[in-house]
Amino acid sequence: MRKLFSLLVVLLLLCSVASCGEKESDTIKIGSSGPLSGSVSIYGLAVKEGVELAVEEINAAGGVNVDGKMMKLELVDFVNDEADAKKAAAALTSLISKDVDVVVGAVTSGATEGLISEAVKHGVPVITPTGTADKLTIGDNGDEREVRYNIFRACFFDSYQGTYMGQYAAEKGVKKAYVLYNNDEDYSKGLKDAFVETATAGNVEVTTAAYSKQDKDFNAFWVPILEGGYDCVYVPDYYENVYNILKTGYAKGYTGVCYGGDGWDGVIKQVKEGEDASFLENCFYTNHYFGESENPAVKTFVEKYQAKYGSIPVSFAALGYDAVYIAKQAIEAAKSVEYDAVVEALTTGTFTGLVTSSEPFSFNNGNPEKAAVVITFKDGKEVEAE
Numbered sequence: 257m258r259k260l261f262s263l264l265v266v267l268l269l270l271c272s273v274a275s276c277g278e279k280e281s282d283t284i285k286i287g288s289s290g291p292l293s294g295s296v297s298i299y300g301l302a303v304k305e306g307v308e309l310a311v312e313e314i315n316a317a318g319g320v321n322v323d324g325k326m327m328k329l330e331l332v333d334f335v336n337d338e339a340d341a342k343k344a345a346a347a348l349t350s351l352i353s354k355d356v357d358v359v360v361g362a363v364t365s366g367a368t369e370g371l372i373s374e375a376v377k378h379g380v381p382v383i384t385p386t387g388t389a390d391k392l393t394i395g396d397n398g399d400e401r402e403v404r405y406n407i408f409r410a411c412f413f414d415s416y417q418g419t420y421m422g423q424y425a426a427e428k429g430v431k432k433a434y435v436l437y438n439n440d441e442d443y444s445k446g447l448k449d450a451f452v453e454t455a456t457a458g459n460v461e462v463t464t465a466a467y468s469k470q471d472k473d474f475n476a477f478w479v480p481i482l483e484g485g486y487d488c489v490y491v492p493d494y495y496e497n498v499y500n501i502l503k504t505g506y507a508k509g510y511t512g513v514c515y516g517g518d519g520w521d522g523v524i525k526q527v528k529e530g531e532d533a534s535f536l537e538n539c540f541y542t543n544h545y546f547g548e549s550e551n552p553a554v555k556t557f558v559e560k561y562q563a564k565y566g567s568i569p570v571s572f573a574a575l576g577y578d579a580v581y582i583a584k585q586a587i588e589a590a591k592s593v594e595y596d597a598v599v600e601a602l603t604t605g606t607f608t609g610l611v612t613s614s615e616p617f618s619f620n621n622g623n624p625e626k627a628a629v630v631i632t633f634k635d636g637k638e639v640e641a642e
Contacts, residue, residue, distance in 0.1 A: 283330040284320055284593055286311065286580065287351030289344055289371070290363030292336035296494065298522055299572045300363050303385050304334045305565055306576030307360055313560065320584050323591035329580070337362055341370025348374045356380065357593040358583045360576065365389035365414075365443055372407055379595045381602060383582055385410045385575035388417070388518070389442050393622030401621050406599045408622045410579040410612065414443060417517045417542045418450025418492065420628050424540075425451075425488055425515060426458025433488040434481045438497065439466035447492030447517045460488075474504045481505065487512040495522035506535035516541040521570045524638055536633035544571040544612040546629050546640045557611045574611045582607050 288307055290300030311329045314320065319328045332354045335347035344367035351359060352374070359375065359382045362368040368387035375382045384392065390413050394401050425433060433455055438444035452462050463484065467477060481489060491501050491514060498520050505514070520541040527533040547558055547568050557577060561569040569577075582602070589605050590597035608616040613626040630641040 281327075281355075283328050284322070284358070284587060285330050285332045285354065285356045286583065287332050287335075287354065287356035287359050287361070288576075289335040289337040289347035289351070289359075289361040289367065291339040291367070292334070294338050295496070296339050296364060298495075298570075299386065300336070300339070302570050302572035303361075303363050303576035305561070306385070306569065306573035306578075307331060307334065307580055309561060309564055309573075310577045310580035312564075314580070314584055321588050322593065329584075332356060334361075337367050337370075339364040339367050341366050344368065344370040345374050347371065352378050352380060357595075358383065358587075358598065360385060360579045360583065362387060363572070365392060368392050372404060376403060376406060379406055379599070381406050381408070381583070381586070381595060381598045383408045383410055383579045383602075385579040386572050388412070388414045389446055390415050404622065405603075406595070408582075408602050408619055408624075410575045410582055410624065411518070411544055412626065412628060413623055414446030414517075415450035416623075417628065418447040418452075419454045421447075421490065421515050421517070421542055421630075422451040422454025422460075423458065424630065425455050425490070426460050428513075430455070430460050430488040430513070432461045432484065432486045433463075433490055434484065434486040435462060435464040435490045435492075436477055436481075436501065437464065437466055437491070438469065438493045440469040441493065443494075443517075443519060444492045448490070451490050451492065451515075455490075472500070474501045475508065477501070478505045478508050478510065482508060482510060488515060489513075490515045492517045492519065494519040495526060499523050499526040502535065502539060506538075512538070514539045518543050518571060521572065524633065524636075527636065533633070533636060540630050540632045540641055542628040543631050544628070545574050546631055546638070547574075548638070549640070551614050553609055553611050553614075571612070578610045578612050581610060 290303050291297050292300045311331050315328045319326045337344040337347045344362045348371040359380055363386050365387045368384045387409055388411055393404055393407050435448050437448040455462050491498055502514055585607050586598050586601040590601035606616050606618050617624050617626045631638050632641045
């Protein structure tokens, strides 16, 4: 009898310590993944820096108020997924094993798509800072939101960007547009489709042509553009290809405008010292924020980022930073770190004070309802277009 009583006491003590199986923690665990090596590592490293800065800043201010209890954030891991879908799925599994409360990632659309099935299985709230493919939150046919209910993004999505720039082109009086896109990138194809549809509806004559990831010399691609008298070329791709394409076209005598999407962020950094990049002054792209903005939230973020990392933050850093603040606001609204409660708060909440949105916004099917900015170049620097 005495042994049985002692055993009951031990069990009660264990139950008290472990809260009868409930998770007890003084920290909120964030997990992330993105490319920290490879051809698009600039994006992953920027997001990582933005995430780290936000975590550091929130903790310095006291942490996150979870139903009256102040809890610190912990970035338990930022896994290098090399922008690969399978590696991103493995990263998600690893993060779940570490009891993460929120996943801020992945960075690229393909990698984010790769981790979604695993994320849905566990129900963990996922906020991709920069995955722009439409399907991430709603599926290929737009009818999977109930399945992907826990997937959100801090950025706007591809078809929004393409639509925005298609309207912009029409409003600026473009008559003939040529779309040169990367057939090996879902990102590029998504922007292309939306631009073509919108520009055509705006009475712009549109022609399209595709290149592949193997293409490095773009001289031949400019021949039909120059011969066809196009006054606009839309190049929805990432900055490395974009810079080579733009530089080639203007060197061959193109005099019209070039438009693009947020993948252009980083183009200005491709300009070598002493190189004439004045051709960029005829180029415009949609982005999530402008680092030289007078908006107080932007100015504060840029100052803190520069102090910590010594450079001007690209939009990927700003979006990584905002994704953490979105998670913070959702957890505080939910008064809990339970997955379902946080997902519900993300679904129904309004989010304010963010770097990449000067106005409060809500999520619609996992997508933030906020506006793009258009950026161009002047005297070797980026400026906000009028």
